[in-house]
Amino acid sequence: MFATAALMLAIVALGFLMHPVSKPKKAIDFSIDMSIRQLAPKLGVTGKALARELKLSLDVSKIKPLRKLGVTHEELQHVLHHILSHVDATVKYYVYVALVVGGLVFLTMLGRPDGCNTKQRHIWYPRSPYIVCLLFSVIVAGFILGKSPNPMEGIVKVFKSIVGLYPDPKAKLIAFGFFIILAVVGNKMICGWACPFGAFQELIYSLPILRRIKQKKLPFIFTNTIRAGLFIAMLLFLFGVIGDRKGTVIYHYVNPFNLFNLDFESFSILLTVIIALLGSFIIYRPFCQFVCPFGFVSWIAERFSIFRVQIDHDQCTQCGACIKACPLEASKGRVARKKIPADCFSCARCLNVCPVDAIQYTSVFKIGIIG
Numbered sequence: 001m002f003a004t005a006a007l008m009l010a011i012v013a014l015g016f017l018m019h020p021v022s023k024p025k026k027a028i029d030f031s032i033d034m035s036i037r038q039l040a041p042k043l044g045v046t047g048k049a050l051a052r053e054l055k056l057s058l059d060v061s062k063i064k065p066l067r068k069l070g071v072t073h074e075e076l077q078h079v080l081h082h083i084l085s086h087v088d089a090t091v092k093y094y095v096y097v098a099l100v101v102g103g104l105v106f107l108t109m110l111g112r113p114d115g116c117n118t119k120q121r122h123i124w125y126p127r128s129p130y131i132v133c134l135l136f137s138v139i140v141a142g143f144i145l146g147k148s149p150n151p152m153e154g155i156v157k158v159f160k161s162i163v164g165l166y167p168d169p170k171a172k173l174i175a176f177g178f179f180i181i182l183a184v185v186g187n188k189m190i191c192g193w194a195c196p197f198g199a200f201q202e203l204i205y206s207l208p209i210l211r212r213i214k215q216k217k218l219p220f221i222f223t224n225t226i227r228a229g230l231f232i233a234m235l236l237f238l239f240g241v242i243g244d245r246k247g248t249v250i251y252h253y254v255n256p257f258n259l260f261n262l263d264f265e266s267f268s269i270l271l272t273v274i275i276a277l278l279g280s281f282i283i284y285r286p287f288c289q290f291v292c293p294f295g296f297v298s299w300i301a302e303r304f305s306i307f308r309v310q311i312d313h314d315q316c317t318q319c320g321a322c323i324k325a326c327p328l329e330a331s332k333g334r335v336a337r338k339k340i341p342a343d344c345f346s347c348a349r350c351l352n353v354c355p356v357d358a359i360q361y362t363s364v365f366k367i368g369i370i371g
Helices: 002-018 036-043 047-053 073-084 091-110 118-123 127-144 151-162 169-185 189-194 196-205 220-238 250-254 256-261 267-279 286-290 293-304 321-325 330-335
Strands: 307-311 359-363
Touching: 002 091, 036 047, 036 073, 047 073, 091 127, 091 169, 091 189, 091 307, 091 359, 127 189, 127 196, 127 256, 151 169, 151 220, 151 293, 169 189, 169 293, 189 196, 189 293, 196 256, 196 267, 196 286, 220 250, 220 286, 220 293, 250 267, 256 267, 267 286, 307 330, 321 330
Parallel strands: none
Antiparallel strands: 307 359
16 A cells, blocks of 8 residues: 555655746737737647637638737627736646556455455455545646646647647647546546546545435436537537537536636636535536536546456345445446446445455456456
8 A cells, every 4th residue: 555655755756856837828919910820820820720719710810910810909808818828837737647556456366455354354455545545636626736637628728729729739638548548547637636637526426424325326328418418519510510619618618627826717617526526416427428528538538447346246146236326327227237337436335235245346357357
């Protein structure tokens, strides 16, 4: 346990040493008499990205002065503040790795003491290490290091770069690949253990109140249909299939990660945060279930996860203990041997309730265990 904690801290320390957190850029005196072509390079964004920030068409003239495009001085200053306030927190990638490593070691090695028989299963997988990781995620990966990068932006920025809102699509694809790898190494571990807004929802849901209401689970086909529908709608709006112009990102209006910068640029963002956090008292990770695009894609990627909850169906008596303990329909789907069960966030709730010890968190390559 101490070796794992030391390794996690070493990974985070290495991140801070190699990638110190940058400070917000100082304001520059720009004028609406300047063009997008003149402004964009100084701000480190593409012309299309600046046009979108100014609520102009992506194909608008990049050489005309902003004044002639109808942009006011106040609008320009608001956009400048938004762009220049961005802080590069590359160190967060190291924090994510540390939390996933810690969670994976706990689930596969430390959570269940060696030589402990099933009569002592109530002491398996204690909640305290999980809670500590969640708190670390919210405080450090969230409020200290800010909203970016995060898994949700990781996938959205790939598609934004395709329409020209970022200068280097390859860099965004690599960032997305990083999050997917963490999701595949351990079943949705990046979402379950490292994502700061996911962790915030988990902490609220874990409070020992309203337990009777929490026992009622929303049908996965219902929540996932909404989540998939939003993802498809995002693509249609972003590529201009719906709407009058390309570049509209509907997730910008419901991005709860703005909470960690205390920057609620629209009322819809504030409303999203309030609904998600209040809803977490009775619904398990509502934003993850209903909205998050990375949650949707990582659910698909779960089919390839190396470490995951595994059920020995020869030993399973289908008593329903794990189904009751699971906050979603993940255990229900696995017990029923569904090919594509509901999301599993590797929360460990099912791992110490099986009376016949038919559930383990282990590698898919372990012989004798079938997911």
